[in-house]
Amino acid sequence: MGKITNGENYYRINITYSNNSIFEGINQEWTGTQWINSDRSIFTYTGNNLTQVLNEEWNGAQWTVVDSYRDIFTYNANNKKTAYILETWENSTWEEEERIEYVLDATGNRTTETEIFNGNNQYRVEYNYDTTSLLSDFFHPFNDKTGADYIYEDVPHVNAITSQTILISNPSTNNLEVTARVIYDYNNQITLNVQNFEASNNVTIYPNPSSEFIAIEGLQQNETVSIYNVLGTLVKEKYVTPNQRIAIKDLNSGMYFLKLENGYTIKFVKN
CATH class of the missing domain: 2.40.128.720 (Lipocalin)
Incomplete structure (x- = not known):
């Protein structure tokens, strides 16, 4: 693989x-x-x-x-x-x-x-x-x-x-x-569910793609983030601090959208 x-x-x-x-x-x-x-x-x-x-x-x-x-x-x-x-x-x-x-x-x-x-x-x-x-x-x-x-x-x-x-x-x-x-x-x-996503230019995810963990770079405060699959179904939610790692190994391989509390989203790929 x-x-x-x-x-x-x-x-x-x-x-x-x-x-x-x-x-x-x-x-x-x-x-x-x-x-x-x-x-x-x-x-x-x-x-x-x-x-x-x-x-x-x-x-x-x-x-x-x-x-x-x-x-x-x-x-x-x-x-x-x-x-x-x-x-x-x-x-x-x-x-x-x-x-x-x-x-x-x-x-x-x-x-x-x-x-x-x-x-x-x-x-x-x-x-x-x-x-x-x-x-x-x-x-x-x-x-x-x-x-x-x-x-x-x-x-x-x-x-x-x-x-x-x-x-x-x-x-x-x-x-x-x-x-x-x-x-x-x-x-x-x-x-x-079908979600409308608005891209964010100031916040990024690394590493991307990833198979185990992701972290959010540019997050200015603690907040709850939501992860959706390409069908718009919520698959994970987590309260995170800036640069805190989020485990994604339990997700299926594919494309996902991480949504911030302000509605902005970042696309990432789970290997």
């Missing part, structure tokens, strides 16, 4: 499999004369469940955990995901940076999704369902999750999802407040 820009090599990913599951992915960059290692991800499984992804940096001679991070996943007895934890290597120990907790009902539907950053709730998504209908009876955008792009996420909906409400932390009150709602219509097809 690789990328060619203007006819020239840019980067590539070497993927190794074990028992038909991804075991290792090594990112390499092209110097103009040779490929050099950049970073790698090592995947650990318990049964069929992905439980950890260790991301190490190449220091020019060997792989090292310095400036590295790891993703940890927990599951319930029914093999449904209950938490995602991001830890970074700080002063010879792993420290939690971000956590997303999932609550499920008895059927296996994800009812809430809460992001916790530095011990504080940043956002929560609440899901509602038609418990008389199965999602598998409809055409929908949550299926066909196969391949490396979807390895981080399972299908969290058993019944037909009818709506989701998004709550974002108000930094003034530290309370979660409703900011958006998505309604799904199954009469003909699922209706997705």
Whole structure:
């Protein structure tokens, strides 16, 4: 897997499999004369469940955990995901940076999704369902999750999802407040939000493209940013500080729009 820009090599990913599951992915960059290692991800499984992804940096001679991070996943007895934890290597120990907790009902539907950053709730998504209908009876955008792009996420909906409400932390009150709602219509097809985006010339995203993290350069204050896919569907919201990294490894590959509170947006690509 690789990328060619203007006819020239840019980067590539070497993927190794074990028992038909991804075991290792090594990112390499092209110097103009040779490929050099950049970073790698090592995947650990318990049964069929992905439980950890260790991301190490190449220091020019060997792989090292310095400036590295790891993703940890927990599951319930029914093999449904209950938490995602991001830890970074700080002063010879792993420290939690971000956590997303999932609550499920008895059927296996994800009812809430809460992001916790530095011990504080940043956002929560609440899901509602038609418990008389199965999602598998409809055409929908949550299926066909196969391949490396979807390895981080399972299908969290058993019944037909009818709506989701998004709550974002108000930094003034530290309370979660409703900011958006998505309604799904199954009469003909699922209706997705359509956003109008206005480009910003003063704020940029780096690195772009990226496969793991992005940061916002030129942000003057703390604020909540929203990430939309090309269909206009909200896929992530986060309260950030200037130059704070935003994890995007859980997003599918493709083009996205990051929207600021003032309505301006920046386009970026997830590898």
